[in-house]
Amino acid sequence: MNFAEKLKSGDFLITSEVGPLKGVNTEETLKEAEILKGKVDGFNVTDLQSSVMRLGSMAVCHLLVKRGLEPIFQITCRDRNRLALQSDLLSAYVLGIRNVLVLTGDHTVLGDHPEAKPVFDLDSVSLLDAASGLMEGKDMKGNDLEGKPEFCLGAVVNPGADIMELQLIKMEKKIKAGAKFFQTQAVYDLESFEKFMKEAKKFKVPTLGGIVLLKSAGMARYMNENVAGISVPDRYIKMMSEAKKGERAEVSIKIASELIKGMKDMCQGVHIMPLGWEKYVSRVLEASGLT
Amino acid sequence: MLVTQLKPEEEILAKVSQKKLFIFECLGCQEVYFPKKDIKRFIGNLREETVGRATLDYLCNREFVREYIRAYSKEIEEAKVVLILSCGVGTQVVSSLLENKVVYTGCDTLYLKGFQGLAVQDFDCNQCGQCYLNYTGGICPLTNCTKGLLNGPCGGAKDGKCEVNPEADCAWELIYKRLKKLEKLDLLREILSLRDYNKIVIDSLSRGGVMQ
Numbered sequence: 001m002n003f004a005e006k007l008k009s010g011d012f013l014i015t016s017e018v019g020p021l022k023g024v025n026t027e028e029t030l031k032e033a034e035i036l037k038g039k040v041d042g043f044n045v046t047d048l049q050s051s052v053m054r055l056g057s058m059a060v061c062h063l064l065v066k067r068g069l070e071p072i073f074q075i076t077c078r079d080r081n082r083l084a085l086q087s088d089l090l091s092a093y094v095l096g097i098r099n100v101l102v103l104t105g106d107h108t109v110l111g112d113h114p115e116a117k118p119v120f121d122l123d124s125v126s127l128l129d130a131a132s133g134l135m136e137g138k139d140m141k142g143n144d145l146e147g148k149p150e151f152c153l154g155a156v157v158n159p160g161a162d163i164m165e166l167q168l169i170k171m172e173k174k175i176k177a178g179a180k181f182f183q184t185q186a187v188y189d190l191e192s193f194e195k196f197m198k199e200a201k202k203f204k205v206p207t208l209g210g211i212v213l214l215k216s217a218g219m220a221r222y223m224n225e226n227v228a229g230i231s232v233p234d235r236y237i238k239m240m241s242e243a244k245k246g247e248r249a250e251v252s253i254k255i256a257s258e259l260i261k262g263m264k265d266m267c268q269g270v271h272i273m274p275l276g277w278e279k280y281v282s283r284v285l286e287a288s289g290l291t
Numbered sequence: 292m293l294v295t296q297l298k299p300e301e302e303i304l305a306k307v308s309q310k311k312l313f314i315f316e317c318l319g320c321q322e323v324y325f326p327k328k329d330i331k332r333f334i335g336n337l338r339e340e341t342v343g344r345a346t347l348d349y350l351c352n353r354e355f356v357r358e359y360i361r362a363y364s365k366e367i368e369e370a371k372v373v374l375i376l377s378c379g380v381g382t383q384v385v386s387s388l389l390e391n392k393v394v395y396t397g398c399d400t401l402y403l404k405g406f407q408g409l410a411v412q413d414f415d416c417n418q419c420g421q422c423y424l425n426y427t428g429g430i431c432p433l434t435n436c437t438k439g440l441l442n443g444p445c446g447g448a449k450d451g452k453c454e455v456n457p458e459a460d461c462a463w464e465l466i467y468k469r470l471k472k473l474e475k476l477d478l479l480r481e482i483l484s485l486r487d488y489n490k491i492v493i494d495s496l497s498r499g500g501v502m503q
Contacts, residue, residue: 082485104445107437107455118438125442126485140485158446166467169479170443177482185446228449 003042003070003099004152007181007206013269014290015042015072015183015208016281018064020055026063032278033069039285044101044183044271047074051111058092065096072154073097076105081121082130086139089131093149101154101183102127102174125173128153132178155179157207159187159196160229168199175205183271186212186223188232190262197266208269211259213277213284214252217241249280257287264288292405293418295319295378295398297329300336303397306372306425313343313363313370315385317350317377324403330376333397342369350381351412353388360388367392379416379424379431386429386469387414393473394429396422402491420490426478428469435462441483 006013018033020026033043043064047057061071073092080088089100108118122130130140137148155174161167171182182200187193187209200207214220217240220232236255243251260270270290274281285291297303314334319325334341343366345359360367367373373394375382382396402418415434423432423441433439437455440463447454448461470476 104438104440106447109455120438120440121488122485123438123440123442123445125482129482156446161444161446162448162451162461163464163467165476166444166463166479167446169476173442173480173482226449228447228454 003072004180006041007152010206010268012264012290013042013181013206013208014040014285015044015269015271016040016278017044017046017271017273017275018060018071018278019046019049019275020057020060022052022054024055026055026060029060030063030067033064034067035279036281037069039282039291040272041269042070042072042099044072044074044273047076047103047105048079048111049106051078051106051108051113051116053111053113058088058095058097061092061097062095070099071097072099072101074101074103075127076103077120077122077124077127078105078108079116079119081119082140085122085127086130086134089134089151090145090149093151098150099152099154100131101156102131102179103156124155125170125177128155128174128177128179135178152180153178154181154183156184157182157200158185158229159193159200160185160189160231162228164196164199167196171200172203175203179205181205182207184208184210184267185229186210186227186273187259187263188230188236190259190266192231193263194266206268208271209260209263209267211256211270211272211284213256213272213274213280214240215275215277216248249277252277253280253283253287256284260284260288260290292323292403293378293416294324294401294403295326295376296401296420297326297333297376298397298399298422300333303333303374303395306395307339307374310339310371311369312337312339312341313367313373314341314345315350315356315359315373315375315377315381316344316346317375317381318346318348319377320349320351323378326398330397342366350375350377351384351414353384353413356384357388360385379418379422380412380414382422382424383414383416383429383431386424390469390472393475395425396429398422418491419486421484421487423483426481426483427466428473428475428478430462430466430469432462432466435459435465441486443479 045057045060061073064071104124108116137145220237223230375396378400386394399422401420417433444463453459
């Protein structure tokens with residue numbers, strides 16, 4: 001079963017993430033993905049994550065396809081106008097890419113080229129709408145396409161954002177524009193996630209809860225202070241700060257698996273963002289009883 | 292400089308139809324070309340009951356407008372909708388002073404080449420030519436959201452502050468709160484028309500009939 005079929009089947013889904021490097025070395029990235037072959041249903045490939053210039057998502061997605069892995073092409077509105085975005089969606093399709101995760105994207109000033117022009121000609125909703133149009137054989141101006149692409153379109157949602165109702169309204173808009181699945185921002189607070197999922201359930205669109213592996217207590221505190229919608233409970237921060245350097249990964253795996261077990265009945269899958277700790281994803285899955 | 296144009300009449304009427312109106316009309320400043328004839332005709336043809344009308348210049352001057360609102364408080368209270376005929380800044384100023392009132396604009400503001408801005412102001416108009424203020428509670432998503440998003444927040448705001456500029460409020464959270472207060476949250480469910488950059492690329496001076 002491919003990712004789209006598995007979505008429809010109602011099975012519990014597992015996705016992970018691949019972050020292209022700055023440069024042209026791809027072996028390490030691909031190897032880390034290959035270790036998880038058969039264990040996860042798809043690999044998100046980030047699109048200049050955090051607005052840092054790197055190797056592109058489309059190229060790495062294509063390399064994953066060639067190795068028999070199933071990529072989820074992340075595409076953001078930060079760097080391309082509507083011409084380039086539509087063209088890249090078509091290009092992705094002919095390179096064998098079938099799953100697309102549409103995001104607005106971080107602002108350019110947060111990255112490593114803060115002087116760059118932020119584009120945002122479209123946003124996540126209008127890009128989903130454009131992609132849906134391409135699937136019907138029309139570009140954004142209604143011109144006919146020679147052959148139409150077929151995509152499984154997804155989007156993101158932040159269950160812990162300041163105003164839940166506002167997130168739900170935007171989520172509904174994304175569904176209207178063609179989103180068939182959602183992946184969430186990292187979840188550490190199961191109680192608030194449950195509250196969100198109770199509301200989001202009515203949309204009947206599969207949602208994969210986000211898991212970011214904690215690397216240190218400092219990282220947890222930094223996220224609590226700076227990242228929207230994330231609140232790592234003190235208990236986890238304490239566990240991480242009490243762990244010796246060599247034991248941190250073990251503790252992190254324990255926390256992640258506890259969260260996954262806790263959210264398993266609330267949503268239709270998990271999306272694991274290892275942020276460099278790809279080698280521990282298998283262990284997380286084992287500890288969560290997902291292998 | 293800038294040009295103010297009356298929105299298509301059907302579009303305005305869809306917002307104000309059968310509602311008691313109070314109208315603010317700006318005579319403008321020397322920077323702005325106003326569609327005076329169009330406005331006169333539009334108001335002349337209006338079937339809606341107009342409970343009051345104030346014509347003033349510099350609707351962008353908040354303190355000045357505050358005085359006008361005080362002077363017309365009874366009429367404004369009675370009106371269901373306050374209709375603004377001015378540039379985008381004027382609409383934002385009135386909306387900010389009448390948070391519990393539905394304020395709609397009847398105009399689009401377009402760019403006109405030439406120097407602009409005589410004083411620093413709290414509100415800004417992008418002169419996009421397709422004013423979105425009627426969907427956002429009078430808070431401009433183009434000038435207040437750092438990404439200029441039209442369909443809701445990016446999800447990056449922390450404690451109500453923008454991730455790009457922690458000094459700035461998240462425009463979409465402000466829009467949400469304003470619309471919730473006005474019981475108009477349904478406006479957020481509409482997918483807004485995309486920006487038409489043609490409107491700012493063409494030379495507005497070459498438009499016939501604008502400079503009246």
